[in-house]
Amino acid sequence: MLKLDVVILAAGLGTRMKSSEPKVLHKIFDKPIIDYVIECAGKLNPENIFVVINPSMNRVVEHLKNYNVKIVFQDEPKGTAHAILCSMPYLMSDNVLVVNGDTPLITPETLLKFIDIFQNNEVDLAILSFYPERDHSYGRILRDNKGNIKKIIENTDMTSDSQSIKEANSGIYIMNAKILELVKNIKKNLKKGEFYLTDIVEISVEKGCAAQAYPIAKEDELIGINTRYELFLATKHLRDKVVKQLMESGVTFYDIETVWVSPSVKIDKDTVIYPNVFLEGDTIIGQNCIIYQSVRVKNSIIEDNVQIKDCTVVEKAHINSGSTVGPFAHIRPETVIGKGCRIGNFVELKKSTIGDSTKAAHLSYIGDAEIGSNVNIGAGTITCNYDGKKKNKTIIEDDVFVGSDSQFVAPVKVGKGAYIAAGSTVVDDVPSDALAISRTPQKNIEGWAKKRRKQK
Incomplete structure (x- = not known):
């Protein structure tokens, strides 16, 4: 040489x-x-x-x-x-x-x-x-x-x-x-x-x-870059080159004109990429995955047979095989989702570990948490991880059922097999196999609504 x-x-x-x-x-x-x-x-x-x-x-x-x-x-x-x-x-x-x-x-x-x-x-x-x-x-x-x-x-x-x-x-x-x-x-x-x-x-x-x-x-x-348009041309050419190579290796793209895939991204065969998808950084996607439209994934690992549904953002996370995420989910850095999980619409995960076969199907925020396997996270669940000075951890062990509209004021731990009643605010540790319920007693005032309507 x-x-x-x-x-x-x-x-x-x-x-x-x-x-x-x-x-x-x-x-x-x-x-x-x-x-x-x-x-x-x-x-x-x-x-x-x-x-x-x-x-x-x-x-x-x-x-x-x-x-x-x-x-x-x-x-x-x-x-x-x-x-x-x-x-x-x-x-x-x-x-x-x-x-x-x-x-x-x-x-x-x-x-x-x-x-x-x-x-x-x-x-x-x-x-x-x-x-x-x-x-x-x-x-x-x-x-x-x-x-x-x-x-x-x-x-x-x-x-x-x-x-x-x-x-x-x-x-x-x-x-x-x-x-x-x-x-x-x-x-x-x-x-x-x-x-x-x-x-x-x-x-x-x-x-x-x-x-x-x-x-x-x-x-x-x-292509020499002197203008924003030339920058676009260079990016587009590199995108076309990367997508063509991926298609030749067995990846399906529904619309090569609307996807943007960084050269550092790796995708295995029989994965399907829908339109308007952005795949960036050191992202690795396994076999038989489906990445639906308007998804953005950056610096993340997505294992085999995973589905990322519409309008979901995944950053510096690891999603294990067989899981489904989205639509409209936000998977933030340092999150690990186990095998066969279901993370549904409008769920945000941040710096959390989710065990195998766990479900958080709707409208929840899970931050700084360790969630075990086979856990059900009901709709509207929130981990209250920030006390104004530092972030605190929530631990929920295996086989726990969390009812809808529950809040966990961290630091707090829920033992294996416990139940959290819907609408509860959990401020103390919950023993294994216990039922935690935190509600004010319901009071019905007869005729109150009828009187209010007459006042108008």
Whole structure:
């Protein structure tokens, strides 16, 4: 494998994004743009990865601490060639791969193929090129009548003659030490007042260096993100790619145009995904599941034969096999639902463990609780877990029946097999097999309603 450094150009301020957030920190699904590029570069096993940024990008500096990369500051926005000059004092390899920080869809497979071609053809400078089918503003590859590259023509410098050129520049280069020295010869573009790295091609050819462009990239890999619309296009393309791969592995999607599935999500065969579903983060979904419409699942594990019904949110939770959740349920972080459970409509679970075959079918809040197996949670049940200073735990052991409209003022424990009468407020522990009942005596005042109506 060729030894090389990778330089990621990410100093653009992204003014067209109309945002206070640096462009490269805008997210595709749940990951910033720059992360895709860094992770792709890391799969090439380079000697070093350098990220060139503007010194004002404090949030980018903080974010890059998550990666083993070296930061290079480009003090002034003087163009791509100037960015390379800023990184040159720190480079440690004779060969450098230059990529853009705003092209998150470029794949390691394409870059590895590009590196192999560079190495096998023994050229000094290689340009990754492609043939776009959509309208674009990429520079064009100008070749001589023998097919050798002569120069790159920027879109702003196009003439009527060059408009017919189809081959486009991706902005990705590999260059050796000889070419890096020639970067110093690039002159400022008079129209833009910047130093364009694209000029290195013409300079290299004039100096007799071996330069060539290789049209091996796909257009969709090279979507550059400068606007919110381009961010959407990149996200959509990645979604389509992920969904297609999942369908090929045995997952059914009813409407691929309305689902959004992060690349980090894993789904097993014979699972069915309805429209308007969002699956994000490190979510794992097992076999034979049904995810109904308008569900959002993030960073959660859903085991085999689970049904998540309409309009349910699941975050950082674990749902064991055979359970049904929803519709309109909210499963909050650190919740574990056992096997064969039924968590119904308008039920909210937070930081709770639910035992196997337990049911909470309607309109309940269970927070900071340990619920055993085969428990019935009646409609309107609430664990009163917060005392104004701290969260307290409710423990309900196996085989407990909880009547509707019950409240548990934590900390409290209900023993195995106990019954809680409907409408009770439980403030003390309940022994196993006991009946807990907490109600004021009912009083009927005869004729009261009739008298009230006469007063009106």
